[in-house]
Amino acid sequence: MKLYFTTTHADHKIALLAALAITIHIIESAFPSPLPGIKPGLANVITLFTFIKYGWKTALQVSLLRVIISSLLLGTFLSPTFLLSLSGALLSLISLILIQLPFRQFSLAEYQPGAVGYAIVASISHMSGQFLVAWYFFIPHPGLFKLLPIFITFAVILGLVSGIITQLLINQIQCEHN
Amino acid sequence: MPGKNLVALLKINSKALLFTFLVLFITACQSDKDQAELYQQQLFSFGTLIDISILNNKPEQAQQAIDDISSKFDSLHDQWHPWKNGTLGQTNKNFSNSDFFSSSASILKLIKDSTLLSEQSNGLFNPAIGQLIKLWQFDQLENEHYQFKLPDPEKIQALIKKNPQMRDIVMHKTQIKSSNPSVILDFGAFAKGAAIEQMINILEQYNISNALINAGGDLKVLGTKNGKAWRIGIKNPAHAQKPSEKPIIAAISLNNNEALFTSGNYERFFEFQGKHYHHIIDPRTGYPARGTLSVTVLSSDAALADAASTALFIAGPELWPEIARKMAVQYVMLISDDNKIYLSPAMAERIELFTDRQPVIIP
Amino acid sequence: MLTIGKVIFKVTDIIILFAACILTMQLYSIFWFDGSQQGKAETLLVQFADNPPAEYSLNEDRILQLEGKIGSILIEIKQGKARFIHSSCRNQFCVFHGWLSVAGDSTACLPNRISISLKGTISDYDAIAGSQ
Numbered sequence: 001m002k003l004y005f006t007t008t009h010a011d012h013k014i015a016l017l018a019a020l021a022i023t024i025h026i027i028e029s030a031f032p033s034p035l036p037g038i039k040p041g042l043a044n045v046i047t048l049f050t051f052i053k054y055g056w057k058t059a060l061q062v063s064l065l066r067v068i069i070s071s072l073l074l075g076t077f078l079s080p081t082f083l084l085s086l087s088g089a090l091l092s093l094i095s096l097i098l099i100q101l102p103f104r105q106f107s108l109a110e111y112q113p114g115a116v117g118y119a120i121v122a123s124i125s126h127m128s129g130q131f132l133v134a135w136y137f138f139i140p141h142p143g144l145f146k147l148l149p150i151f152i153t154f155a156v157i158l159g160l161v162s163g164i165i166t167q168l169l170i171n172q173i174q175c176e177h178n
Numbered sequence: 179m180p181g182k183n184l185v186a187l188l189k190i191n192s193k194a195l196l197f198t199f200l201v202l203f204i205t206a207c208q209s210d211k212d213q214a215e216l217y218q219q220q221l222f223s224f225g226t227l228i229d230i231s232i233l234n235n236k237p238e239q240a241q242q243a244i245d246d247i248s249s250k251f252d253s254l255h256d257q258w259h260p261w262k263n264g265t266l267g268q269t270n271k272n273f274s275n276s277d278f279f280s281s282s283a284s285i286l287k288l289i290k291d292s293t294l295l296s297e298q299s300n301g302l303f304n305p306a307i308g309q310l311i312k313l314w315q316f317d318q319l320e321n322e323h324y325q326f327k328l329p330d331p332e333k334i335q336a337l338i339k340k341n342p343q344m345r346d347i348v349m350h351k352t353q354i355k356s357s358n359p360s361v362i363l364d365f366g367a368f369a370k371g372a373a374i375e376q377m378i379n380i381l382e383q384y385n386i387s388n389a390l391i392n393a394g395g396d397l398k399v400l401g402t403k404n405g406k407a408w409r410i411g412i413k414n415p416a417h418a419q420k421p422s423e424k425p426i427i428a429a430i431s432l433n434n435n436e437a438l439f440t441s442g443n444y445e446r447f448f449e450f451q452g453k454h455y456h457h458i459i460d461p462r463t464g465y466p467a468r469g470t471l472s473v474t475v476l477s478s479d480a481a482l483a484d485a486a487s488t489a490l491f492i493a494g495p496e497l498w499p500e501i502a503r504k505m506a507v508q509y510v511m512l513i514s515d516d517n518k519i520y521l522s523p524a525m526a527e528r529i530e531l532f533t534d535r536q537p538v539i540i541p
Numbered sequence: 542m543l544t545i546g547k548v549i550f551k552v553t554d555i556i557i558l559f560a561a562c563i564l565t566m567q568l569y570s571i572f573w574f575d576g577s578q579q580g581k582a583e584t585l586l587v588q589f590a591d592n593p594p595a596e597y598s599l600n601e602d603r604i605l606q607l608e609g610k611i612g613s614i615l616i617e618i619k620q621g622k623a624r625f626i627h628s629s630c631r632n633q634f635c636v637f638h639g640w641l642s643v644a645g646d647s648t649a650c651l652p653n654r655i656s657i658s659l660k661g662t663i664s665d666y667d668a669i670a671g672s673q
Contacts, residue, residue, distance in 0.1 A: 117554035121562050149568040154562045167548045222590035222654045229656075229668065319632065392668045403667055411645050411666035421639040425646040428668065440671035448632075472671060 014058060018065035021046035025070040041123060041158050047093070048119055048166045053173075056097050064075045080138060084130045091129030092122040115170060119163025120156060127155035214388065215406055219244050223251035224370060226394030231386035232381070233404060241385040247377045247391075254373045257284070260308050260364040270308065270352075270362045278353040287352040289347055289354065291481060292368055296344040297487035298504045304461040306342040308362030310334065316446055316457040326448045367458075367463050371439060374398050378435075378480070394451025395445070398437035398475075398480045408433035409437055412529075415471040415513055418444035420482035427510065427519075429530045430476070439483035442472035460492045469494035476509035476525065483507070495520060499540045580642040582659035585623045587616065590654040599623065599659070609653025616657065628653060645669060 018095055025043040033039055043066060051059035067089050071082040099121050103112045113121070135144050214233040217240040230247060232240040257264040265282045265346050272279045281289075292305050313329040337360065341347050346358035351410035365372070370393050378398055388401030390408055399408040432438060443456040443466070460467040473491040488509045493501045493516040502510050502522060511529060512520040519537040521529065526539045527530040543550040586595040587605070597605065597618060604626070605616040612629025622642045625635040628650045635650035644661025647669055658669070 080545040111551070113553040113557055114549055114551045116548070116550055120554075120557050124561060124564070145572045148572055149565060152565050152568055156565055159561070160558065162615055163554075164548050171548075173593075218594070220588045220590050220592070220594070220656065222651075226651060227590060227649055227654065231667070280575050390668055392670075395669065395671045397668055397670060408667045411669045413669055413671035415671070418638070425641075425643055426666070426669070438670050442671055445671075474671060 005170025013054070014061050017046055017050050017058075018069070021062060021066035022070050022073070024072060025066055029070075029074055039158075041126070041162050042165070044092070044119070044122060045162050045166045045169065047089070048096075048115060048122060048162065049169055050168065051093070051096055052115060052118065052166070056087045056093065056100075058129070059096070060093055063093055083137065084133055087133040088126040088130040092126035095121050095125035096113070108150070114163075115167035116160060116163030120159035120168055123155045123162065124152060127151050216403075217241070217244070221248045223257065224255050224373065224393060227526050228394065229392040229524070230389075231390045231392075232386055233401070234386055240386070243381055246380050246384075250376060250380065251373060252479050254369070254376070257282075257360075258288070258365055258369050258373075260362060260366075261312070262360055266363060266365070268469060273356040273361050274364075276355060276357075276359070278348075278350065278355045279341070280352055281354055283352075286349070286352065286354070286535075288365055288368070288372060289344070289349065291372075292365065292485065293344040293347065294367070295482070295485045295489070295505065299485070299493075299501050301343065301461060302492045302501060303367060303485045303489035304342075304344065305363050305365050305368060306344050306346065306358075306361045307459065307461050308364035309342070309360060310337045310461070310464055311364045311366065311403070311459055312362075313337070314455070314457070314459060316448075317447055319448065326450055338464050354424065367488035368481060368485045369439075370394075370396050370485055371437070371479075371481035374437065374480040396439045396480075396484065399432045399434070401434050407433055412438075412440065412474055412511075413442075413472075415442050415444050416517060424532060427513070427532060428474075429532070430528055432476070435478050436476060437454075437478065437480035437483045438474065439480065439487045440472055440474045441487040443470065444492075445470070458488060458491050467492040467494065469496075471513045471515060471517070473498070473513075474511040475507050477507055477530075486510075582642070582646075582661050584660045585616075585618060585641075586658050588656050588662055596660075607655070609634065609650060609655050611652050614650065614653055614655060623657065623659065625650065625657070 021043045024046065028039055028042055031040075047059055047063050047066070050062045051156055066075070067082070067085050070086065071077040071079070077084050099113060099118065103109060131148055200520055214235050215237070217237060218236075219230050221230070228251065229246050232243060237284055258266045260270055261267055265285050269279075269281045272281075292303070293445075295303050296305070296374065311332055315324065315326070318324040340346060340358065340360035342358050342361040346361050347354055347356050374391055374393060374396070375398075377391055378400060381400060386400070388403065390399045390403075395413070397410070398465060402408065409429060409431050411426040412422050412428040416423040416427075418426045430438070441458055443458070445452070445457070447454055447456040449455070456466045458467050459465065459494045470491045473487045475483045475487045475490065477486065482505065486502070486505050489501055489505065490498045490510060490512060495512060495518065498510065498512050498520065499522070508522060509525040509528065510520075510522040511525050514520065517535070519531065519533070519535055521537045521539050523539055523541050526537065531537060543555065543624075582599055585597045585599055586594045587597065587607070589609070599618055599621045602619045603617075605618070607614045607616065609629065613627070614625065614629070617624055617625035617626045622640045624640045625638065625648070628635050630650050630652040635648055638648040641648065641657065641659050644659050644665050647656065647658030649656035
């Protein structure tokens with residue numbers, strides 16, 4: 001009995017994007033951050049790019065691959081860090097899908113958010129997701145909420161930055177196609 | 179064009195929806211799945227206004243508990259009054275004979291507990307000085323017709339010489355007597371705490387696990403306020419003299435079964451010839467204790483907190499760490515006459531100060 | 542559509558950014574009250590023993606005439622603050638307390654069995670320790 005195991009173009013695409021995301025994630029994790037949970041979020045650029053260009057299903061796969069494999073490589077699989085990372089990634093993807101939904105439903109594609117808009121939404125929900133998991137499972141202290149505004153502020157700023165980077169990336173790829 | 183307006187509306191709506199969802203999610207997580215109703219009542223007893231808050235979903239039960247507590251407070255106030263005809267009043271009368279006599283279980287318990295506390299506080303907490311306290315007539319503060327004057331210094335000296343102490347009381351099973359006829363018990367510095375402990379028991383009997391009893395600024399809590407720890411603001415003693423000062427000097431969150439008691443020189447006092455005389459009498463001098471503005475103590479035993487806040491107030495900024503150690507109270511804040519804030523290390527970790535002044539932390 | 546350098550900001554993006562800023566500021570105002578900005582007081586709570594509390598808006602200047610256990614009481618509300626201006630008690634501790642101006646501030650007239658306190662819009666304290 002022969003087992004056919006062929007890879008499709010889609011698989012290649014996902015593998016490449018995931019590899020990029022993982023690499024960035026691991027490099028990022030080498031840098032110290034001002035507060036636990038504040039990361040430049042450059043790996044999100046890949047997720048955003050994937051979402052905008054290839055849709056949410058691809059983005060979901062890339063995102064999950066990034067979170068799981070990075071944590072395996074860094075040795076944080078199933079650790080609290082992993083849970084925070086996973087919850088952030090999932091929530092941000094869900095929020096991207098939700099934001100996009102009305103534009104698709106009502107055929108308003110040209111009014112869709114650009115990379116920057118998506119990035120800010122994703123960043124805020126990523127941070128919120130992480131915060132909620134941290135609060136629910138690790139630090140149920142009400143005092144934790146004093147940090148929320150700070151985290152969200154960083155989320156907005158970093159979202160803006162990663163959105164701009166994503167936009168530039170998209171522009172670059174467009175140019176190369178043309 | 180209507181199309182563009184509709185589009186704009188939809189854009190804002192979907193955005194708003196998502197953010198509302200986020201914000202609601204965040205704020206909703208603060209409240210428990212079962213939000214309980216807050217029942218609150220204010221009563222007057224024990225010479226002060228008492229605020230009782232109960233969180234549950236059974237209004238009749240909450241009301242019954244409050245009624246029980248109200249009548250218990252009134253009954254204890256009479257029973258534990260040093261001069262009226264309740265059990266303590268009778269006990270005090272009997273001390274002047276030198277024979278053994280019986281007293282009620284609750285009075286015996288008060289005597290036992292306060293004897294230990296008196297010893298631990300090196301006599302700074304001394305309920306046996308009832309006669310001295312009577313000289314100062316602070317119970318007459320509410321009496322409209324009473325004219326304040328300083329007690330006769332000779333009378334004060336005489337009582338100091340007689341030196342009534344808790345250890346003068348000899349207990350044999352359920353019988354007691356005093357070897358020093360000048361012993362008169364006044365549990366003013368301790369009774370509120372002991373009473374509140376009894377009220378907490380009543381609440382527990384009613385299966386109420388989330389409540390707050392605040393008797394004129396001395397309080398104890400059970401459980402939480404719908405998932406959040408009870409948040410208590412602490413009055414700034416300086417505010418009483420200078421309204422321009424902040425009214426609240428600090429805040430602290432209390433966990434299940436914790437009590438917070440404060441002794442201050444601004445609570446019960448009278449002014450005479452320009453001087454301020456407050457109600458916390460130093461048993462060593464016979465005069466109101468000097469050097470301290472207020473002391474706040476946190477403990478899971480309300481009676482201990484009550485006695486400790488008095489003893490530490492009298493101990494003052496120099497002696498308080500030693501007394502606190504002996505009485506086994508971990509959480510202390512003392513504000514001295516010159517407005518310095520002293521904290522025990524454990525208190526420093528829990529309390530939130532609203533002042534730029536650096537506290538002095540003494541282990 | 543706004544173009545800065547090579548980046549294209551669509552209208553939606555700007556709306557999202559705007560909404561995000563508002564959300565952030567909301568969060569600061571919800572979670573970040575501290576002692577120095579103890580919350581603007583909105584209402585005056587007046588409670589007699591054995592009675593439910595009564596609320597009065599601090600936005601309306603007025604004088605409340607109340608009857609306590611031993612006589613009459615006058616409470617003044619003015620410019621967002623409140624105070625006892627008259628009480629039938631002897632010691633007048635309540636009157637001497639002066640203006641209550643910040644959320645959480647409270648005072649009482651024990652002979653008349655009445656307590657008053659200021660409540661703010663955001664989470665105040667559940668109780669005040671060291672009063673009276």
